[in-house]
Amino acid sequence: MNTHEFLKAIPKVSLHVHLMGSIQARTVVELAAKHGVKLPDFNEPEDLYQYPDIYKFLHMYDNSALAIQGRDDFARIAYETLSEAAAHNVRYREMSFNPTTHMAAGASYQTCVDGLIDGINAARNDHGIECRLIAAVNRMESPELAVAMVETLLENPREEVIGIGMDYAEAEFPPERFWKAYRMAEQAGLRLTAHQSEDAPPRNIETCLDLLGCERVDHGYHVVESEAIMRRVRDEGVVFTCTPVSTAWVYFGEDLSNHPIRMMKEFGIKLMIDCDDPPMFQTDPTKDYIVCAEHMGFSTEDFRNCMLNGIDGSFLDEPTKRTMRRQFATEFDALASQLSK
Ligand SMILES: [Zn+2]
Structure with missing residues (x-):
């Protein structure tokens, strides 16, 4: 077994993937045609996913949301991305979605969330993959809208929606603006995560x-x-969900060996690797691992640690984590023994 085959075969937990960023371009084109949404000119559907900076990327992100309207549309996109993940042996995913983006695009929260749950159930039946949802605050919008989003979650409880996150462009929109939404979510028993210090100073991590x-x-x-x-984060064992491919070209240049992930790993910070917005950045759950192996000196042992860190950092309950750690480690070690030297 070569390294690429090994990295594809190892069992994976996925904690950092966005629903909208995981839609195949062909699906966007089909759904846009179905709902009469105009997309920018393109020759091949994949041309839609070419952008020079994060703001153009986010524009594409919002534009695609207009093409997703019905419960069956949400079911389809969830099913497709989870089926793709299962092909890379992702067993469990905590997937972000932005309720306010879909509501602004004309879908109700119930349509959105129930469609996603339909897709999750179908993917579990067909591929055995499990998925939970994280409702993400769009930090470029107002703190009041974030509070309203949390109120919507609490008025429409779904057992699949287990927490809140925060995404979109960080530099001008610091995390402290959203303390109230986070406080409300915490009091209601939701789990908490956020994108931080992707494009802003490290103090945002402590705020978070x-x-x-x-x-x-x-x-x-x-x-x-x-x-x-x-x-501090090393000693406290805080888990970081890192996505090398999607952040390399935006923030750290073409040479992936310069990516801070390498230094974070060498310092002993607990991190796991994921793929963020796979088709939008021409990646997949295995490719981000391959980049770590080929450009950042990740060893077999490092990947084993990342796998276990992903389980530790998940919002699963402790007994489930214990079982998963044992199963994944056994499978990982069996695969590693077949790896050609
Ligand atoms: Zn992300």
Whole structure:
């Protein structure tokens, strides 16, 4: 078994993937035609997913949301991305979605969430993959809208929606604006995460941990600018969900070996690897691992640690985590023994 086959075959937990970023371009084109939504000109559907910066990317993201309207549309996109993930042996995913993006695009929260749950159930039946949902705050919108989003979640409880997150562009929209939405979610028993220090100083990580009460950090690469915060998160065992491919070209240049993930791993920070917005960044759950192996010096042992960190950082209950750790480690070790030297 070669390294690529090995990295595809190992069992995976996925904690950092966005629903909208995982829609295949062909599906966007079909759904846009179905609902009469105009897309930018393209020759091949994949051309839709070419953008020079994060703001153009987010524009595409919002535009695609207009093409997803019915419960069956939401079911389809959830089913497709989970089927794709299952082909890379992702067994469990906590997937982000932005309720306010879909509501602004004309879908009700109930249509959106119940469609996603239909897709999750169908993917479990067909492929054995399990998925839970994280409702993400769009940090470019107002704190009041984030509070309203949490109220909507609480008025429409679904057992599949287990927590809240925060995404969209970070630089001008710091996390402290959203303390109230996070406080409400925490009091209601929802789990908490947020994208931080992807494109902003490392103090956002401490705001996220100490003010918002986040239990893990999504991205967090600028932590390498503060040795004190690096030591703190290492000593506290905070799990970082890192996505090398999607962030390399945006923030750290073409040379992936310069990506801070390498330094974070070498320092001993607990991290796991995921693929963020796979088709939108021409990646998949295995490709992000391959990049770590080929450009950032990840060993077999590092991948084993990442796998177990993913389980630790998940919002599963402790007994489930214990069982999963045992099963995954056994499978991982059996595969590693077949890896050609
Ligand atoms: Zn992300």
